[in-house]
Amino acid sequence: MQKDDMVIISVDDHISEPPDMFDKHLSGEDLATAPKFGTDANGKNYWTYQGMYMPSVGLNAVVGRPLEEYGMEPNSLEEMRKGVYNVHERINDMNVNGVAASLNFGTVVGFDGGRFHRAPDKGLALKHLRAYNDWHVDEWCGAYPGRFIPCGLLPTWDMDATVEEIKRLAAKGCTAVSLNENPTKQDLPSIHNEYWNPMYKALAENNIVTCLHIGAGNPVPHASMETPIEAWITTMPLSSSVGAADWLHLKALYEYDMKIAMSEASIGWVPYFMERADFSHSRHKYWTHNHFGGMLPSERFKKHFMLCFIDDAYGLQNLDKLNEDLVAYECDYPHSDTLWPDCPEHLWEQCKHLTDEQINKITHINAMNWFSFDPFKTQKKEELTVGALRARAKADGVDTTPTSLSGEKPLDGEERRITSGDLARMFAHHAEEGKQKAAG
Amino acid sequence: MQKDDMVIISVDDHISEPPDMFDKHLSGEDLATAPKFGTDANGKNYWTYQGMYMPSVGLNAVVGRPLEEYGMEPNSLEEMRKGVYNVHERINDMNVNGVAASLNFGTVVGFDGGRFHRAPDKGLALKHLRAYNDWHVDEWCGAYPGRFIPCGLLPTWDMDATVEEIKRLAAKGCTAVSLNENPTKQDLPSIHNEYWNPMYKALAENNIVTCLHIGAGNPVPHASMETPIEAWITTMPLSSSVGAADWLHLKALYEYDMKIAMSEASIGWVPYFMERADFSHSRHKYWTHNHFGGMLPSERFKKHFMLCFIDDAYGLQNLDKLNEDLVAYECDYPHSDTLWPDCPEHLWEQCKHLTDEQINKITHINAMNWFSFDPFKTQKKEELTVGALRARAKADGVDTTPTSLSGEKPLDGEERRITSGDLARMFAHHAEEGKQKAAG
Numbered sequence: 032m033q034k035d036d037m038v039i040i041s042v043d044d045h046i047s048e049p050p051d052m053f054d055k056h057l058s059g060e061d062l063a064t065a066p067k068f069g070t071d072a073n074g075k076n077y078w079t080y081q082g083m084y085m086p087s088v089g090l091n092a093v094v095g096r097p098l099e100e101y102g103m104e105p106n107s108l109e110e111m112r113k114g115v116y117n118v119h120e121r122i123n124d125m126n127v128n129g130v131a132a133s134l135n136f137g138t139v140v141g142f143d144g145g146r147f148h149r150a151p152d153k154g155l156a157l158k159h160l161r162a163y164n165d166w167h168v169d170e171w172c173g174a175y176p177g178r179f180i181p182c183g184l185l186p187t188w189d190m191d192a193t194v195e196e197i198k199r200l201a202a203k204g205c206t207a208v209s210l211n212e213n214p215t216k217q218d219l220p221s222i223h224n225e226y227w228n229p230m231y232k233a234l235a236e237n238n239i240v241t242c243l244h245i246g247a248g249n250p251v252p253h254a255s256m257e258t259p260i261e262a263w264i265t266t267m268p269l270s271s272s273v274g275a276a277d278w279l280h281l282k283a284l285y286e287y288d289m290k291i292a293m294s295e296a297s298i299g300w301v302p303y304f305m306e307r308a309d310f311s312h313s314r315h316k317y318w319t320h321n322h323f324g325g326m327l328p329s330e331r332f333k334k335h336f337m338l339c340f341i342d343d344a345y346g347l348q349n350l351d352k353l354n355e356d357l358v359a360y361e362c363d364y365p366h367s368d369t370l371w372p373d374c375p376e377h378l379w380e381q382c383k384h385l386t387d388e389q390i391n392k393i394t395h396i397n398a399m400n401w402f403s404f405d406p407f408k409t410q411k412k413e414e415l416t417v418g419a420l421r422a423r424a425k426a427d428g429v430d431t432t433p434t435s436l437s438g439e440k441p442l443d444g445e446e447r448r449i450t451s452g453d454l455a456r457m458f459a460h461h462a463e464e465g466k467q468k469a470a471g
Numbered sequence: 472m473q474k475d476d477m478v479i480i481s482v483d484d485h486i487s488e489p490p491d492m493f494d495k496h497l498s499g500e501d502l503a504t505a506p507k508f509g510t511d512a513n514g515k516n517y518w519t520y521q522g523m524y525m526p527s528v529g530l531n532a533v534v535g536r537p538l539e540e541y542g543m544e545p546n547s548l549e550e551m552r553k554g555v556y557n558v559h560e561r562i563n564d565m566n567v568n569g570v571a572a573s574l575n576f577g578t579v580v581g582f583d584g585g586r587f588h589r590a591p592d593k594g595l596a597l598k599h600l601r602a603y604n605d606w607h608v609d610e611w612c613g614a615y616p617g618r619f620i621p622c623g624l625l626p627t628w629d630m631d632a633t634v635e636e637i638k639r640l641a642a643k644g645c646t647a648v649s650l651n652e653n654p655t656k657q658d659l660p661s662i663h664n665e666y667w668n669p670m671y672k673a674l675a676e677n678n679i680v681t682c683l684h685i686g687a688g689n690p691v692p693h694a695s696m697e698t699p700i701e702a703w704i705t706t707m708p709l710s711s712s713v714g715a716a717d718w719l720h721l722k723a724l725y726e727y728d729m730k731i732a733m734s735e736a737s738i739g740w741v742p743y744f745m746e747r748a749d750f751s752h753s754r755h756k757y758w759t760h761n762h763f764g765g766m767l768p769s770e771r772f773k774k775h776f777m778l779c780f781i782d783d784a785y786g787l788q789n790l791d792k793l794n795e796d797l798v799a800y801e802c803d804y805p806h807s808d809t810l811w812p813d814c815p816e817h818l819w820e821q822c823k824h825l826t827d828e829q830i831n832k833i834t835h836i837n838a839m840n841w842f843s844f845d846p847f848k849t850q851k852k853e854e855l856t857v858g859a860l861r862a863r864a865k866a867d868g869v870d871t872t873p874t875s876l877s878g879e880k881p882l883d884g885e886e887r888r889i890t891s892g893d894l895a896r897m898f899a900h901h902a903e904e905g906k907q908k909a910a911g
Contacts, residue, residue, distance in 0.1 A: 057609030099757040213694045221695035223890075249694055254653045255661035261759050262716035264751040265768075269712045269744065276702035277694035280722035280888075302785045304709065306739065311704040314807060317539040319701050319889045328705075342750050345742045345792060352785060367754060393511050448720075449759045450663075 032387045034379035035418030040132045040398040040406070042180070042339050043244070043294045043361035043375075046171065047108065047116045047138045048163075056162040056168060064193030065138060065159050066146070076107040077468070078139045078158075084468045085139050089301065094124075097433045112434070115365045125178065127424035127431055129375040129417030130362060131395065132406050134180040135171070136209055136244055136294070137163065143211040143247035144184030149222055157186045168203050178411035180402045182207040182242060186220060190226065194233045201237035205293070206403045208234070210241050212274035215250035215343060221391045232396075235287040240337070244294040256452030258403040261343045262369075263451045272304055273294035275336070279308060284335050285324035292337040294366075297345030298358060301338055303432045305329035305352075319441045333357065341368050344381045355389055359398045372431045375417045379406055472827045474819035475858030480838040480846070481573045482606075482620070483684070483734045483801035486611065487548065487556045487578045488603075495610060496602040505599050506579060506586070516547040517577045517908070520599075521590040524908045526578050534564075534805030538872045542622045552874070553806045557613045565618065567864035567871055568813040569857030570681045570802060571835065572846050575611070575621040575735070576649055576684055577603065581882075583651040584624030589895055597626045601636065608643045617849035620842045622647040622682060627659060630666065634673045641677035646843045647732070648674070650681055652689035652714035662721055675727040680777070684734040696892030703891045711736035712744055713769075715776070719748060724775050725764035728788050730841060732777040736784030738798060743780060745769035745792075767790035773797065777841045781808050784821045789835075795829055800839045812871045815857045 037185065050068035057065055066080040073102045078085040087108075091107070095112040105111045114124035125133060136142045137459045140163050147163075150156040164183045172179035183200040185208050186192045200208065211217055220226040234241060245251065251270045253263040271293060278291055308328035311319060323331045333354035339361040340346055350358065360378060382390050400406060406415060413419060490508035503680055506520040518525040526546075533545070535552040538790045545551045554564035565573060576582045580603055587603075590596040604623045612619035623640040625648050626632045640648065651657055658668040674681060685691065693703040711733060716726065718731055748768035752761060763771045773794035779801040780786055790798065800818060803809045810817045822830050839845060846855060853859060 051758075096716050097757075098754065136738040208786075215695040220613035221696070221697035223697040223699070249692065252689065252692075252713050254689055254713055255655045255663070257661040258662040258717050259663070259720040259759065259761055261748070261751050261761050262720040264755060265719075265744070266712050266716045267750045268747065269709060269740070272709045273692050273694055276706045277698050279705075280702040297743065299710070299746065303737065303739030303743075303783070305703070306783070306785050307708065307737070308701070308705045311701050314538065315701055315704060317537075319699065321699055321888055322725055332835045343743070343746070343748050343790070349785070351791065398615070448761055 032390055033087050033414060034375055034383075035129075035421075037129070037375060037390065037417050038132050038395045038415050039360060039378065039417060040180070040395040040404075041130050041362035041364070042134045042359045042398050042402070044133045044135050044291060044364045045115075045123075045138060045366060046112060046135045048140065049116045050108075051286070052166045052170075053159070053162050054077050056165040057158070061155075061162070064155050065162065070107070071468070074107055074109070077201050080146065081152055081155070081234060083146070083149065085146075086464060092359070094369055094371050095434055099436055100187070112365060117139065118171050120176055120177060123427060123429045124364065124371065126420040126427070127373045127419050127429040128362065129416035131420065132178050132180060132398075132404070133362065133364070134182050134207060134402070135167075135180065135243070136242075136399075137167070137184070140184065141247060142244040142255065142294075143209050144186075145211065146215065147184070147186065147209075148188060148217045153186075153188060153199060153461075157189065157192055160184055160186050161199075162326055164196070164200060168200070177406040180207060180248070180404045181205040182209050184209060185230070187214065187230065188217075189210075190229050193230050193264070197233040197237055197239060199228070203237060206238065207240045207242055209244060209247075209294075211248045212243040212271075213277070213461060216248055219325075222277060231283040231287045232287060235289055238290075238403055240290045240292050240304060242292045243271075243274055243278065244270045245296060247293070253451040256450060256455060258451040260449045260451055260454055263454075268295060268297040269300060271298065275304065276308070277330075279332050279336070280321065282324075284331060285326070290337070290339065291335055292339070292401065294339065295341075295361065295363065296338060296352060297343050298338045298340045299343045301346070302349055302352035305332050308332070339396065341456050342370065342377055342381065347381050347385070350385065350389065355392055356397055357401065358393050359401070360394055472830055474815055474823075475569075475856060476563065476863075477569070477815060477819065477830065477857050478835045478852060478855050478856060479570050479800060479815065479818065480620070480835040480844075481570050481730060481779070481802035481804070482574045482799045482842070483521060483574045484571070484575050484804045485555075485806060486549060486561075486575045487805075488580065489556045490548075492610075493599070493733065496605040501595075501598050501602070502537060504595050504810045505602065507909070510547070511908070512551070514547055516614060520586065521592055522593065523589065525586070526904060533807050534809055534811050535871070535874055537875055540875050552805060558611050562615055562618060563864060563867060564804065564811065566804065566860040566867070567861050567869040568804070568812045571855035571860065572618050572620060572838075572844070573802070573804070573839075574622050574647060574682070574842070575607075576622065576682075577607070580624065582684040582767070583649050583732075584626075585651065585657065585687060587624070587626065588628060588651075588657045593626075593628060593828075595628065597632055599730055600624055600626050602612055602640075604636070604640060605839070608640070608645050617846040620647060620838070621645040622649050624649060625670070626836060627651075627654065627670065628657075630669050633670050633886065637670070637673040637677055642786055646678065647680045647682055648689075649684060649687045649734075652683040652711075653717070654713060656688055662723075663889045671723040671729060675729055678843055680730045680732050682732045682734050683711075685711045685736060693891040696890060696895060698891040700891055700894055701891045703894075708735060708737040709740055710735045712740065714742065715749070715772075715839075719772050719776070720761065724771060725766075729775055730777070730839065732779070734779065735781075735803065737783050737903075738778045738780045738793060739783045739789070741786070742789055742792035745772050748772070749779060750760060778836065782810065782817055782821065787821050787825070790825065790829065796837055797841065798833050799841070800834055803849045881910050
């Protein structure tokens, strides 16, 4: 196998929702009360919804920008690559990067649908969440059959509506949902509470994967406001270990045979984590009364959790310590970790020591199996290889030249190290600005 | 090399301070105002100090107890092995476990001396902190030359006194101090603040290692109160990644050529962490203005950080990804992670695939070099091997039979899984009890 022969499915990418997302899926009062896209006097875009003002239309959507300009949020769709919010352009950006298929999380709605959780009128929120799912599954993913793995949101504040939405999503062919890894942060019961059993049951019965994306739940901590920003970025994926441990110790995992996907958690630290879980269990099971349904913690983890990586040589060198049937690739387009448009080159360097069978598993077969997704139903496999997709992009004239942007640059250009506090202050400034605009 | 030929130095163990710790090091009013040991009507021990009441005389000091009885705090010295607080018995417990030398952290004073930081009268706190250092270095470690690596505390709320104490400790032959990894949790400036430069300078000039023990600074998070306790225990070492990243990005690291020891952080996740730091740096250095003094983050980490492990097969299988000159062993006696009295058996299983040179480095040479500690000055090497020490313990009749304890058992004996909340509630109960007793 060569680099160009790979078929790449990315199980973690992002969309900045387009302004017209609700237009075809709602009407009348329901549409009038849906999240609204706008542009302020300075040309900055924002969304408003039920008294909330959301200026971050493209949180960290820096793809296609010179590296020197990373770290600023784009302030408008105009400042982003069109592929961030336009599905046709997205397909071009996937082609030029050799990506056959992609699973996408939302932005303004929150990775986990958190926007609807924060909305005071839950009746409206339920309607709008469903409309988001319709837009995401039918319009965005439906535009290019076989190129997207749909991933829905659930109105988990209402368990009956949640079960109903699971069935509705399943009927549409949606095989994944994105949940908050720690619902206590949304003032809902912990994942160990029986409140969730109807959802766990419905997810299992409908063979739906639960995606837990980093940053939507447990904190992503940094030591202090003076901590350099790179330190924060470095530890972000490791912070998902708190959620991984929590879900690993969930009885529903084996009672309902659940399928989890740890989105953006990476893989290199996981063999340590599993070994540590086994060690802790061996020392403490006598008084903690855990039993993992008769398995070791590591066996449970390998059975129920899909892992993915952007760039992780250490993890791929230790693939034998993981379940090679549950490791997948992710691009993280359009966030700053993405290696677009050179993903195939980086990926090939890190996995070329593996067997062809292993490379196929990691690049696409595992994602196909876990998400019950078959792109080869609608397209020939040889048309979805890195080489074939890039030839298509070339014929289509897809341009990847980095685009320099003007506009507000709150962080860069200073000859001192950027700190976690700089970023926190920028977020606080945006939040304050939002509050004032929402009030005014 | 065989198991019995190893010379084992443990760089992370603990002492529950004995009641008479201050008696030889203070007098008059200074002694009268020092932390006081007591026993309540129920036979429970406690310490009092400047209005504080500390019931946890033996936090997690469960060594020597049947595994079924883990998870309860010992409530009195009587409920612990004598080796936890008596230096002569400690030497016996080290001998029977084949441990040649050990670095010890305090308990009631806090791993990081936090007790003195919380004391309102800082003038007294300074006197008592110094007396602790005198007791620890001269009395405890001094009782058996070559068997203990002394580790002092610093009055970091006062930078002049801190520099003075560093010099005083160095003059005593103390080559390590234990600091809070995140001083902002003690209302002091972050480690990146110039406030700390005199301390960094003095530590470097006196060739003193800075020990950062897990749990004394950044949070050790668990998702919710219903999270099973094993999940919390599993992720504890990984939580040290937040501090590791913060210190890795510290300019003083290279400006003063500092020596750090990550106590109880383990090793298996670290190659991932370093690779991730390099990746983040490669993508973000253009706007973050970090430069690590001309090295890669991973190169810096390998140069300045000693790592240690209790049980970590994955890390030892990937020793080539670490700096093999800065990996050391720890017993964690008397805490629940310890494998006492079978440490040599577990250690040998995990490191026997290494070369003799590598085994010697990890078991003792690295600790000797980093802490400028030479046990062979006062004792022959062949008298400090696992085999020789165990023969000595046998001759001395050291008994390792697990001791079952009566007393309060707030957590075990229930046919349900113990949660993080159970432990948190137990701590809260103790704190409340303490407040009432301090007030009464």
